[in-house]
Amino acid sequence: MRVVEGLWVQDAPPAQDNTRRAFETSLTRLGLDRLDLYLMHQPYGDVYGQWRAMEDLHREGLAQAIGVANFYPDRLLDLVLNNEIAPAVNQIETHPFFQRTADQALMREHGVQHQSWGGFAEGRNDLFTNPLLAEIGARHGKSVAQVVLRWLIQRDVVTIPKSVRPERMAENLDVFDFALTDEQMASIAGLDTGASLFFDHRDPEMVAWLSKRRLEG
Ligand SMILES: NC(=O)c1ccc[n+]([C@@H]2O[C@H](COP(=O)([O-])OP(=O)(O)OC[C@H]3O[C@@H](n4cnc5c(N)ncnc54)[C@H](OP(=O)(O)O)[C@@H]3O)[C@@H](O)[C@H]2O)c1
Structure with missing residues (x-):
């Protein structure tokens, strides 16, 4: 474990x-x-x-x-x-709408492993019904979630998808029997907006909020 x-x-x-x-x-x-x-x-x-x-x-x-x-x-x-x-690791928000390619280049240069949190953007921006991701999934007989995980893996980004449902956990593990083509990887690259769907860790209001926040227990 x-x-x-x-x-x-x-x-x-x-x-x-x-x-x-x-x-x-x-x-x-x-x-x-x-x-x-x-x-x-x-x-x-x-x-x-x-x-x-x-x-x-x-x-x-x-x-x-x-x-x-x-x-x-x-x-x-x-x-x-x-x-x-x-x-050893920098765990940062990384999903199809915020791909972090420049961050990853710097991490590679310094031997820091890129790890994604929010790989599914927690479903924001209608990720699970995105037409491009759904179409790519249909070509491989895979779900949108599986396409996203495969895309992260092929980019050498460690992924930690979260699910409370056993059937989805199994689905999220079943991503090692197919590969996205270079063309599919390139088309997913086009979904990048370069911006967070959650918050910017350099926004002063967010710095103040996070610094004041206390965890329970
Ligand atoms: N370092 C940080 O600051 C930071 C910040 C946020 C999160 N994290 C960590 O990152 C990990 C990822 O979690 P996350 O919650 O942010 O986001 P996520 O993995 O992008 O999304 C999780 C959501 O996707 C759903 N889901 C999971 N598998 C699915 C599937 N195959 N099909 C459809 N829906 C699916 C889950 O619902 P169900 O559970 O109902 O299946 C849940 O609502 C967690 O371990 C979390 O602790 C770290």
Whole structure:
């Protein structure tokens, strides 16, 4: 089993101590003695202090890999260039309407794995009935969801689709017996709007909102 947990902004200052405490709380809640991957959830607060504490957790073998989420290229590069360990992963909003090709190029250059959250855009923008994706799916005998997952995989983007329904979980796993053609990949590239369907992590209002938000429990 691969276990991934996230460090929230509230766990930041003073980062070294609080990061370790937050990590230990996660281990207790999960009933584990180490994690496969530990992610910093947002690029806010004492990012450097949090990252150094995460580097220590990694060196001690408590977090096999460490990474970040929601880091735009400027923040990611700053973190990579000014610390000892580069994030193994950057988990960012990525779906057909917000494809993040420039982000991915930078991540490739620095050995950071691109991971998608919201791969289905949580169904926004009528993703599941998009005519182009449906037409491509029909050619392969696959659903829109399967086309999107295949498109992410062929772009070398790690995907973590979320479903509470067993039949959809099975559907989402059944994507390794077909391949999209170069032409189909290129036509899906045309759906990119270059903009988030959720929020911009560089919008000051969003920075203020996320920094004030407290997780329960
Ligand atoms: N790092 C971050 O800041 C961040 C932010 C957001 C999300 N995430 C993570 O990203 C992962 C992805 O989750 P997400 O909820 O954002 O978005 P998502 O995977 O884009 O969409 C999930 C939605 O799609 C539906 N769905 C799943 N499979 C389907 C299928 N085959 N056909 C039709 N509908 C399907 C689900 O409904 P049902 O459940 O009813 O099937 C759910 O409503 C989660 O693990 C989440 O924790 C991370």
